[in-house]
Amino acid sequence: xxxxxxxxxxxxxxxxxxxxxxxxxxxxxxxxxxxxxxxxxxxxxxxxxxxxxxxxxxxxxxxxxxxxxxxxxxxxxxxxxxxxxxxxxxxxxxxxxxxxxxxxxxxxxxxxxxxxxxxxxxxxxxxxxxxxxxxxxxxxxxxxxxxxxxxxxxxxxxxxxxxxxxxxxxxxxxxxxxxxxxxxxxxxxxxxxxxxxxxxxxxxxxxxx
Amino acid sequence: xxxxxxxxxxxxxxxxxxxxxxxxxxxxxxxxxxxxxxxxxxxxxxxxxxxxxxxxxxxxxxxxxxxxxxxxxxxxxxxxxxxxxxxxxxxxxxxxxxxxxxxxxxxxxxxxxxxxxxxxxxxxxxxxxxxxxxxxxxxxxxxxxxxxxxxxxxxxxxxxxxxxxxxxxxxxxxxxxxxxxxxxxxxxxxxxxxxxxxxxxxxxxxxxx
DNA sequence: CCTCGGTTACTAAGCGCTTGCTTAGCGTGT
DNA sequence: ACACGCTAAGCAAGCGCTTAGTAACCGAGG
Numbered sequence: 001x002x003x004x005x006x007x008x009x010x011x012x013x014x015x016x017x018x019x020x021x022x023x024x025x026x027x028x029x030x031x032x033x034x035x036x037x038x039x040x041x042x043x044x045x046x047x048x049x050x051x052x053x054x055x056x057x058x059x060x061x062x063x064x065x066x067x068x069x070x071x072x073x074x075x076x077x078x079x080x081x082x083x084x085x086x087x088x089x090x091x092x093x094x095x096x097x098x099x100x101x102x103x104x105x106x107x108x109x110x111x112x113x114x115x116x117x118x119x120x121x122x123x124x125x126x127x128x129x130x131x132x133x134x135x136x137x138x139x140x141x142x143x144x145x146x147x148x149x150x151x152x153x154x155x156x157x158x159x160x161x162x163x164x165x166x167x168x169x170x171x172x173x174x175x176x177x178x179x180x181x182x183x184x185x186x187x188x189x190x191x192x193x194x195x196x197x198x199x200x201x202x203x204x205x206x207x208x209x
Numbered sequence: 210x211x212x213x214x215x216x217x218x219x220x221x222x223x224x225x226x227x228x229x230x231x232x233x234x235x236x237x238x239x240x241x242x243x244x245x246x247x248x249x250x251x252x253x254x255x256x257x258x259x260x261x262x263x264x265x266x267x268x269x270x271x272x273x274x275x276x277x278x279x280x281x282x283x284x285x286x287x288x289x290x291x292x293x294x295x296x297x298x299x300x301x302x303x304x305x306x307x308x309x310x311x312x313x314x315x316x317x318x319x320x321x322x323x324x325x326x327x328x329x330x331x332x333x334x335x336x337x338x339x340x341x342x343x344x345x346x347x348x349x350x351x352x353x354x355x356x357x358x359x360x361x362x363x364x365x366x367x368x369x370x371x372x373x374x375x376x377x378x379x380x381x382x383x384x385x386x387x388x389x390x391x392x393x394x395x396x397x398x399x400x401x402x403x404x405x406x407x408x409x410x411x412x413x414x415x416x417x418x
Numbered sequence: 419c420c421t422c423g424g425t426t427a428c429t430a431a432g433c434g435c436t437t438g439c440t441t442a443g444c445g446t447g448t
Numbered sequence: 449a450c451a452c453g454c455t456a457a458g459c460a461a462g463c464g465c466t467t468a469g470t471a472a473c474c475g476a477g478g
Contacts, residue, residue: 046455048439162371258427
């Protein structure tokens with residue numbers, strides 16, 4: 001299916017990448033179509049050869065980013081049936097995602113209000129999917145008696161919140177790498193839900209016995 | 210000093226309140242001076258009778274909000290010399306602040322890029338002050354041997370992050386009240402730094418023995 | 419008491435500029 | 449020959465902010 005990318009496809013991608021950088025730095029409303037075109041090395045009109053509107057660029061970025069985030073959470077859960085192992089894996093993967101993709105992640109979480117009504121509905125479905133994964137995970141751990149938390153739904157919210165806010169404070173030249181943050185947040189997720197960390201492998205892929 | 214507020218002062222306050230609502234809903238760049246004036250029930254030109262520019266409105270909101278946040282953290286720490294009690298009090302107070310003042314708090318954390326260079330420097334000082342309080346708190350708890358965390362600086366960052374992100378997800382018609390969130394986050398702060406919760410009073414003001 | 423000059427709090431109108439987006443046309447590769 | 453990828457130029461609308469002017473209120477003089 002995926003053949004050699006045509007010139008047009010490469011230009012589309014350049015415009016999208018330029019939009020990601022601009023939107024995450026200055027916000028959707030703080031970015032002009034001339035900013036995007038200029039950063040992609042093109043004239044202002046080039047944007048409209050490949051995309052319907054500035055808002056469509058935002059939607060394409062947001063949909064792909066949310067799908068990736070959802071996939072990341074599902075993949076982390078799928079690695080083990082054990083809720084304790086799952087919460088550590090999700091804590092790590094979700095944190096690493098928001099650190100590594102912090103530019104996109106800022107757009108995902110702070111530019112929702114700039115989406116059109118229809119596009120917003122599509123994105124909301126993906127966000128509900130992520131939220132459901134986390135709520136189910138905490139609920140299962142509590143049901144299995146391996147989590148100890150005074151409010152499972154709020155714990156799931158706090159777990160998501162903790163990861164998402166990394167996109168706000170993370171700096172590429174900061175104190176920590178995405179991997180270090182992932183290590184710390186795997187442990188933090190276990191503390192948050194009140195799980196016993198013993199027996200949980202430190203890194204994905206390593207054996208637990 | 211504070212006499213009966215003049216008509217002009219009341220109008221200034223109305224404009225500021227309208228700006229808070231508009232900025233937090235649509236962002237600084239998504240808000241027009243006509244939006245603000247209209248919400249305050251005035252003509253567009255009225256904004257400039259009381260304020261130099263739209264950016265000055267943002268700065269006034271941001272400076273007052275950051276000062277309040279810093280005061281809140283300092284007050285929570287001042288209630289006890291015990292690091293364990295302090296981290297519970299700060300976890301509670303910081304969370305309650307961001308839930309209760311979620312509109313202002315969104316502006317504080319998501320509109321920093323819209324400030325002028327000079328104004329940004331002033332705000333950064335206040336933010337550094339908050340960060341220092343939290344880092345000092347975790348460092349002291351670790352030094353006293355009552356906290357157990359693999360990375361004290363990252364723990365302080367996560368503690369701040371947890372509170373700040375409440376401003377993003379909190380809804381007035383949501384599942385939890387600011388007080389409920391405060392209760393949960395007091396406990397969560399203790400878990401985050403690895404402190405033993407026994408002996409910490411559940412609510413500020415109640416006796417611990 | 420009323421009147422009057424000055425101050426205060428505000429608005430109607432609009433200026434210069436930027437915005438998102440369109441149109442008409444040109445150069446290039448096949 | 450002709451479709452494709454792109455640009456130069458520009459339009460209508462909306463932006464932050466300014467200017468000129470007006471209605472409402474003030475203490476002081478008659």
